[in-house]
Amino acid sequence: MAGLVLKLTPNERLLINGAVLENGEQRSKIRIMTPNARILRLKDAIHPEEATTPVTRLCYHIQLILSGDREGAVAKKEILDGIETLSRIFTDPDSKGYLDSASSAMIDQNPYRALKALRSLVPRELRLLQASAD
Numbered sequence: 001m002a003g004l005v006l007k008l009t010p011n012e013r014l015l016i017n018g019a020v021l022e023n024g025e026q027r028s029k030i031r032i033m034t035p036n037a038r039i040l041r042l043k044d045a046i047h048p049e050e051a052t053t054p055v056t057r058l059c060y061h062i063q064l065i066l067s068g069d070r071e072g073a074v075a076k077k078e079i080l081d082g083i084e085t086l087s088r089i090f091t092d093p094d095s096k097g098y099l100d101s102a103s104s105a106m107i108d109q110n111p112y113r114a115l116k117a118l119r120s121l122v123p124r125e126l127r128l129l130q131a132s133a134d
Helices: 054-067 072-089 093-107 111-119 122-133
Strands: 004-008 013-016 019-022 028-032 039-041
Touching: 004 039, 039 054, 054 072, 054 111, 054 122, 072 093, 093 111
Parallel strands: none
Antiparallel strands: 004 028, 013 019, 013 039
């Protein structure tokens, strides 16, 4: 049986196709059978006021695609341009790998994979920003 399986903690919230759903008091598991449904766990979401760095802003824009608030080639191009800009800053091999993965994912119309790759850069970005502030 195909589909995306989500394991939810008590009272966990998620966004599915623009609707906020909240789990009950117990752990549960649900299977999303609709292909291309837009799903975002709200506990993992970056809120607008938290999108204060280049990487978190890109993550936030991808979340807007997942929530259905942004669509189309313009959003995709802006994100790809942002990833290209980041590739001039993050020059180590691991970071380049995450950026390449995010870029490929966006080209392949897989914003979930792109978001996962970019979120891996957030701790590195914070370390770079802290080092430059010292």
